[in-house]
Amino acid sequence: MVIVVLTTLSAIGPLATDMYIPAFPDVAAELGTTASRMQLTITAFFLGTASGQVVAGPLSDRLGRRGPLLIGIVLCLLASIGCALAPSVELLMVMRVLQGIGGGFGMVLGRAVLIDMTDGPELFRVMNIMQGVGGVAPIVAPLMGGIILLVGQWREVFVVIAVMSAISLVGVLLMIPESLPVSRRHSGGFRTFLRNVRTLLCRRLFVAYMLVNAFSAFALMAYVSASSFVVQEMLGFTSTQYSVSFAINSMGMMVMSLLSARLTRTIHPRDLIRVGLIVVSLASFALLIGSLFLDTPAWIVLPAFFFTVAPQGMIFGNGGALASDQAREIAGTGSAMLGLGFSFSASLAAPLVGVAGTQSSLPMAIAMVCGVLISGAFFIMAGRESGTPNPHAGRVA
Structure with a gap:
C-alpha cells in the first residue's frame, strides 16, 4: 500500500496539469475570457510546480519528509477546491499556482521517500512503477477530463483532483512514516541548497x-x-x-x-x-x-x-x-x-x-x-x- 500511496502522489501533479484541457471552451465561455488567457492557466500551474519542487526538496532535507509532504497535499487539496469555485479567470490562475506548488511538493517528496526507504533492485522496481504512472498521467489526463465532462461540468474536474488529494492525505497519514531520521538531515537555508x-x-x-x-x-x-x-x-x-x-x-x-x-x-x-x-x-x-x-x-x-x-x-x-x-x-x-x-x-x-x-x-x-x-x-x-x-x-x- 505504501507504493500505491507514493504512486498516487507522483500522479496528482501531472494529472492536474492538463486534465481540464478538453473543457477550455466551456471555461472560457463561463468566465468570459479568451483562449490565450486559458493557456496562461497551464503556465501558472507549471510555475507553481517548479516553485514547489525547488522549495520542497531542500526543505525536506532539512526538516524531514512527512511534514512538508502533508503541507503540500493540503495545499493541493484546498487549491483544487478553489479552482472548482473560482468565479473569474484571475482567481483561477492564482489557485492554479497554489495547486502547482502543492503538486510539486507531492512529486518531489514521493520520490525522496522512496529513495530513503529502498535500495538496489527494489529501488529500480518501484521507481519504474512510479515513473511509469507519472509519465502516463499527463498523456491520459485529457482523456480522463473528457470522460468527466460527459457526466459533469468543468468544475467537477477539479473536484476529482481534490478527491484524489484527500485520498492521498489519508494514505500518507496512515501509511507513510517519517523516512529521514534526524541524523541524516542537513541544516541551512538557501545557501545550503545552492x-x-x-x-x-x-x-x-x-x-x-x-x-x-x-x-x-x-x-x-x-x-x-x-x-x-x-x-x-x-x-x-x-x-x-x-x-x-x-x-x-x-x-x-x-x-x-x-x-x-x-x-x-x-x-x-x-x-x-x-x-x-x-x-x-x-x-x-x-x-x-x-x-x-x-x-x-x-x-x-x-x-x-x-x-x-x-x-x-x-x-x-x-x-x-x-x-x-x-x-x-x-x-x-x-x-x-x-x-x-x-x-x-x-x-x-x-x-x-x-x-x-x-x-x-x-x-x-x-x-x-x-x-x-x-x-x-x-x-x-x-x-x-x-x-x-x-x-x-x-x-x-
Whole structure:
C-alpha cells in the first residue's frame, strides 16, 4: 500500500496539469475570457510546480519528509477546491499556482521517500512503477477530463483532483512514516541548497541520467503537443479514433513500465534504457522519413507514435533511479532537480513545435529525433563515466 500511496502522489501533479484541457471552451465561455488567457492557466500551474519542487526538496532535507509532504497535499487539496469555485479567470490562475506548488511538493517528496526507504533492485522496481504512472498521467489526463465532462461540468474536474488529494492525505497519514531520521538531515537555508545543487551538478552520472530523462521527455511531449493535428487534420481520423490511438499508446507505456519493473531483477537497468532509446530512435527516424519523402502515411505514423511512446516506460523509471542513486545523502534536492529537468524540457517541446509550424508533421518529427538523439548522447556519456556494475551488489552507478 505504501507504493500505491507514493504512486498516487507522483500522479496528482501531472494529472492536474492538463486534465481540464478538453473543457477550455466551456471555461472560457463561463468566465468570459479568451483562449490565450486559458493557456496562461497551464503556465501558472507549471510555475507553481517548479516553485514547489525547488522549495520542497531542500526543505525536506532539512526538516524531514512527512511534514512538508502533508503541507503540500493540503495545499493541493484546498487549491483544487478553489479552482472548482473560482468565479473569474484571475482567481483561477492564482489557485492554479497554489495547486502547482502543492503538486510539486507531492512529486518531489514521493520520490525522496522512496529513495530513503529502498535500495538496489527494489529501488529500480518501484521507481519504474512510479515513473511509469507519472509519465502516463499527463498523456491520459485529457482523456480522463473528457470522460468527466460527459457526466459533469468543468468544475467537477477539479473536484476529482481534490478527491484524489484527500485520498492521498489519508494514505500518507496512515501509511507513510517519517523516512529521514534526524541524523541524516542537513541544516541551512538557501545557501545550503545552492551548495547541494552545485554538488550534484559536479556528479557527472547524476547530470547525465537526469538529462537522459529530460530529453526523452522532450521527444514525448513533442508527440503529445502535435499528434492530434497530425492524426485528425492530416490523416483524416475522427476525434474518437484519435482518442483510441492515444489510449493505446499510453497503455503501451504503462505496460512497458510495469514490465521494466520486473526485468530489473535480472537485467541491468542500463540495458533496458538502451533498448528503449534504440526503439524510440528508430521510430522517430521512421516518422522523419515518412514526413520528408512519403507524405506522412498512416502506416508509418501510427506505429511510429506507438514505438515512440511505449518504450519511454523503459527509460524514465530506470534513468530516474540511476540518477537518484547518486544523490542519496541529499535525496530531496536530487529529486527536485530531476523534476525540474523533466518539466523544463517537456515544457519547451510544445512551443518549439508550434513556432516551427503546424502545416506538416515535419516539425514534430524533427523535435522527436533531436530529443532522443540528445538523450542517447547523455546515455553514452554516463556509460563512459561509470561502466555497468551489477546493480544487485548494492549501490548502482
